[in-house]
Amino acid sequence: MLMTVQDFETAARTRLDPVHADFIAGGAGDEITVRANEEAFRRLRLLPRVLRGNTERAWDITVLGSHARTPILLSPTAFHKLLHEDGELATARAAAAAGAIMIVSMASTVAVDDIADATRGAGEDGDPAPLWFQLYLQPDLEFTRALVRRATDAGCTALVVTVDSPVRGAHERDLRNGFLDLPDGLRCEHMVDPREGGRVRPIAMSPEISWDHIDWLRGITSLPILLKGALHPEDARLAVRHGVDGLLLSNHGGRQLDTVPATIELLPDIHAAVAGRIPIVLDGGVRRGTDVVKALALGASAVGIGRPVMWALAEGGEKGVRRLLELLREEFDHALALCGASGVQDLTPDLVRAPAWGPPPLPGVGADAGRPGGVVS
Numbered sequence: 001m002l003m004t005v006q007d008f009e010t011a012a013r014t015r016l017d018p019v020h021a022d023f024i025a026g027g028a029g030d031e032i033t034v035r036a037n038e039e040a041f042r043r044l045r046l047l048p049r050v051l052r053g054n055t056e057r058a059w060d061i062t063v064l065g066s067h068a069r070t071p072i073l074l075s076p077t078a079f080h081k082l083l084h085e086d087g088e089l090a091t092a093r094a095a096a097a098a099g100a101i102m103i104v105s106m107a108s109t110v111a112v113d114d115i116a117d118a119t120r121g122a123g124e125d126g127d128p129a130p131l132w133f134q135l136y137l138q139p140d141l142e143f144t145r146a147l148v149r150r151a152t153d154a155g156c157t158a159l160v161v162t163v164d165s166p167v168r169g170a171h172e173r174d175l176r177n178g179f180l181d182l183p184d185g186l187r188c189e190h191m192v193d194p195r196e197g198g199r200v201r202p203i204a205m206s207p208e209i210s211w212d213h214i215d216w217l218r219g220i221t222s223l224p225i226l227l228k229g230a231l232h233p234e235d236a237r238l239a240v241r242h243g244v245d246g247l248l249l250s251n252h253g254g255r256q257l258d259t260v261p262a263t264i265e266l267l268p269d270i271h272a273a274v275a276g277r278i279p280i281v282l283d284g285g286v287r288r289g290t291d292v293v294k295a296l297a298l299g300a301s302a303v304g305i306g307r308p309v310m311w312a313l314a315e316g317g318e319k320g321v322r323r324l325l326e327l328l329r330e331e332f333d334h335a336l337a338l339c340g341a342s343g344v345q346d347l348t349p350d351l352v353r354a355p356a357w358g359p360p361p362l363p364g365v366g367a368d369a370g371r372p373g374g375v376v377s
């Protein structure tokens with residue numbers, strides 16, 4: 001029976017080509033960060049409140065003007081048709097049914113306009129949660145501009161710019177398997193260039209992308225912009241200064257620079273750096289309702305899931321993703337109830353006990369020298 005996120009992975013693996021399972025599960029280098037994301041959630045402990053008398057619970061959130069019926073959104077992931085013939089259409093219909101925001105990947109195998117068409121009127125009350133669009137800024141700015149227009153015309157309500165990929169992460173599993181691109185018959189629909197007779201362009205991951213490009217993007221769109229993959233508190237502050245509207249705190253599920261910290265471990269610092277000026281969405285290692293509670297308590301406005309969606313899609317198409325989103329919402333609701341919370345607004349940092357992250361500070365140095373693991377505030 002499919003009761004947990006782990007069950008979906010186990011079930012999907014019985015159906016999937018192991019090369020494709022490796023593409024989903026894998027990460028960069030030794031996959032230290034892949035493991036760290038999940039482990040860091042496990043190391044955090046919840047301290048519930050009691051006798052709160054809360055009988056009703058709400059799960060709604062509004063982030064950057066986008067309303068959703070769940071704080072769990074679908075992080076952008078590539079190549080859904082590799083896993084199921086309906087590809088992103090199945091994923092998007094399931095997200096619409098759950099009222100969950102879906103971030104459409106620039107590397108999707110169905111174009112964002114077709115995804116938007118498939119979900120129109122598909123929500124429970126005819127009002128599906130909006131789509132956001134993820135992009136890698138292409139050095140060819142006219143191409144990027146056309147892509148932004150396409151996403152905007154499709155009705156996307158935010159842009160998510162992935163900035164952790166000046167070069168592509170070294171996915172050793174894929175290299176060993178010789179999995180380097182989509183098989184014949186599948187393509188990244190957004191990369192079909194009408195100016196070039198329908199040639200499919202490769203997605204450029206370019207080290208020349210800089211804050212100047214963010215300024216340029218800020219100037220050509222009025223959609224909210226989120227940066228995905230800034231991890232340094234100084235970059236979080238710079239993002240605010242450059243007019244960025246939100247952060248997707250993400251280490252790309254451990255698929256870019258290996259050995260970066262778990263995102264949940266970074267959240268308190270990033271939260272302090274932006275000081276409430278812009279919302280933070282977190283992804284990486286979210287597998288349980290309690291993980292969602294922990295991230296929201298430590299200051300995230302929402303969380304994203306990547307691999308779980310792909311396992312569920314491979315396992316059961318639209319139905320699979322529907323069931324996945326349902327079970328995570330049930331787990332989240334259950335955890336809320338056990339924390340004595342009636343909604344996201346009751347989730348505060350005092351509900352989370354953090355271990356002392358990383359190597360201990362040098363004795364006698366810094367404000368929190370020798371600080372034992374304690375309540376995060």
Ligand SMILES: Cc1cc2nc3c(=O)[nH]c(=O)nc-3n(C[C@H](O)[C@H](O)[C@H](O)COP(=O)(O)O)c2cc1C
Pocket residue numbers: 023024025037075076077078105106107134162228250251252253254255283284285286304305306307308310
């Ligand atoms: C197979 C796969 C494909 C991905 N494709 C993209 C992508 O196209 N664009 C992007 O910004 N992030 C991409 N990501 C990263 C996810 O958006 C997300 O950051 C990550 O999967 C979250 O971690 P989780 O898998 O532990 O939930 C991909 C991740 C996976 C596993």
Ligand SMILES: O=C(O)C(=O)c1ccccc1
Pocket residue numbers: 078107203252255
């Ligand atoms: O694999 C990834 O993590 C990823 O981001 C990606 C981007 C473009 C094409 C395929 C995958």
